[in-house]
Amino acid sequence: MSRVLVIGAGGVGSVAVHKMAMNADIFSSITLASRRREKCDAIAASVLERTGVSVETAALDADDVAATTALIEAVKPRLVVNLALPYQDLNIMEACLAAGVNYLDTANYEPRDEAKFEYRWQWAYQDRFREAGLMALLGSGFDPGVTSVFATYTKKHLLDRIDTLDILDCNGGDTGLPFATNFNPEINLREVTAPSRHWENGAWVEGPALAQKQVFDFDQVGPRNMYLMYHEELESLVKFYPEIKRIRFWMTFGDSYLKHLDVLQNVGLTRIDPVMFEGREIVPIQFLKALLPEPASLGPLTRGKTNIGTIASGTKDGARKTVYINNICDHEAAYAETGNQAVSYTTGVPAMIGAALMVTGQWKGEGVFNMEQLDPDPFTDMLNQHGLPWQIHDLDAPLAF
Numbered sequence: 001m002s003r004v005l006v007i008g009a010g011g012v013g014s015v016a017v018h019k020m021a022m023n024a025d026i027f028s029s030i031t032l033a034s035r036r037r038e039k040c041d042a043i044a045a046s047v048l049e050r051t052g053v054s055v056e057t058a059a060l061d062a063d064d065v066a067a068t069t070a071l072i073e074a075v076k077p078r079l080v081v082n083l084a085l086p087y088q089d090l091n092i093m094e095a096c097l098a099a100g101v102n103y104l105d106t107a108n109y110e111p112r113d114e115a116k117f118e119y120r121w122q123w124a125y126q127d128r129f130r131e132a133g134l135m136a137l138l139g140s141g142f143d144p145g146v147t148s149v150f151a152t153y154t155k156k157h158l159l160d161r162i163d164t165l166d167i168l169d170c171n172g173g174d175t176g177l178p179f180a181t182n183f184n185p186e187i188n189l190r191e192v193t194a195p196s197r198h199w200e201n202g203a204w205v206e207g208p209a210l211a212q213k214q215v216f217d218f219d220q221v222g223p224r225n226m227y228l229m230y231h232e233e234l235e236s237l238v239k240f241y242p243e244i245k246r247i248r249f250w251m252t253f254g255d256s257y258l259k260h261l262d263v264l265q266n267v268g269l270t271r272i273d274p275v276m277f278e279g280r281e282i283v284p285i286q287f288l289k290a291l292l293p294e295p296a297s298l299g300p301l302t303r304g305k306t307n308i309g310t311i312a313s314g315t316k317d318g319a320r321k322t323v324y325i326n327n328i329c330d331h332e333a334a335y336a337e338t339g340n341q342a343v344s345y346t347t348g349v350p351a352m353i354g355a356a357l358m359v360t361g362q363w364k365g366e367g368v369f370n371m372e373q374l375d376p377d378p379f380t381d382m383l384n385q386h387g388l389p390w391q392i393h394d395l396d397a398p399l400a401f
């Protein structure tokens with residue numbers, strides 16, 4: 001029985017809090033804090049209606065370390081679950097250290113003026129968390145998160161050696177809107193407009209954004225174009241699995257999404273550096289975010305499925321073997337259960353599971369941890385029990401190229 005403080009009342013925070021409330025035997029008390037308290041109150045009302053559980057709410061600017069520390073000290077949680085934006089990660093980690101509380105997030109820290117997607121800022125907290133006897137768990141979403149757990153599961157149970165690993169992220173959902181991002185628009189656009197990068201034979205290989213594609217036939221979605229991209233779990237997979245010769249990340253995009261993205265980029269609306277407008281500085285991508293739909297508003301509109309997984313090839317008992325592990329999640333089913341579409345669902349459920357494993361002590365340690373460092377079995381069991389069932393398929397060969 002444990003008290004948790006969740007920070008961030010977006011789509012992911014909403015799913016995580018709903019799922020925590022559905023597991024009241026693990027989470028005895030939930031407080032949800034975010035920049036706008038009314039968003040926390042709306043989620044609390046939905047949770048009460050769906051589960052009968054009351055969630056405490058609070059207004060918080062998590063960029064303010066002193067205010068965050070004070071809230072943690074007042075709530076006295078066992079764990080702080082950070083589901084705000086990557087910009088807040090270091091401030092919330094600081095507040096956790098000041099208040100002596102464990103930490104979990106789903107996305108690595110990013111400075112506002114650089115789209116780098118690097119763990120180094122958070123890995124630098126290793127000694128401070130270890131010396132304080134606290135645990136920080138990084139990247140407990142789907143990707144990063146479940147994809148790293150699938151790789152760890154593959155290594156533990158399915159292959160003796162992994163030679164190549166491909167992560168395939170397909171959102172086959174359709175909102176009916178001309179252009180919308182399925183998680184925070186600012187973070188999403190920073191990610192997809194960054195140069196592609198993958199790991200091959202001991203070095204990073206960089207290329208232009210979204211320049212390399214191939215068609216993959218996704219179960220229950222159909223054939224889709226998927227594009228080579230950089231994604232943050234590549235860095236931790238490279239660190240913890242130096243044996244893997246090639247690690248890549250692929251994400252599907254429809255032609256209409258890419259056409260809009262092209263135009264937005266060409267006119268400068270995805271820029272992350274400030275420009276002067278009517279005598280004041282504005283950051284174009286932040287202005288664009290204000291115009292685009294909030295991910296949490298897409299729930300009732302989205303139809304179709306996500307299909308995300310890993311294809312690993314290597315050897316088992318001396319023979320070549322390729323295994324594909326994936327989860328398929330239905331947008332409408334996710335919405336019916338939690339009021340949020342599947343991209344928020346597939347992130348919020350793993351956040352709840354990581355939190356459950358930490359507060360029950362099944363995952364424990366002192367210092368800063370990535371998902372690859374922890375036993376995959378309790379996590380994969382909970383995925384099956386809490387709405388994200390996964391399957392293993394044997395494939396004849398690794399991904400085409």
Ligand code: NDP
Pocket residue numbers: 007008009010011012013033034035036039060061062063083084085086088106107139140141142143144145182183184185187294295296343344346347
């Ligand atoms: P949203 O933009 O929907 O939600 C973010 C929430 O954080 C909003 O409620 C926002 O408040 C709040 N927030 C922002 N700044 C602050 C602040 N300074 N203090 C307090 N609260 C703040 O994003 P999502 O729910 O889609 O995503 C949440 C996180 O999950 C992001 O970090 C995202 O990168 C990550 N993610 C991870 C994935 C994975 O698989 N690992 C996949 C998808 C997302 P307000 O409403 O007032 O703006």
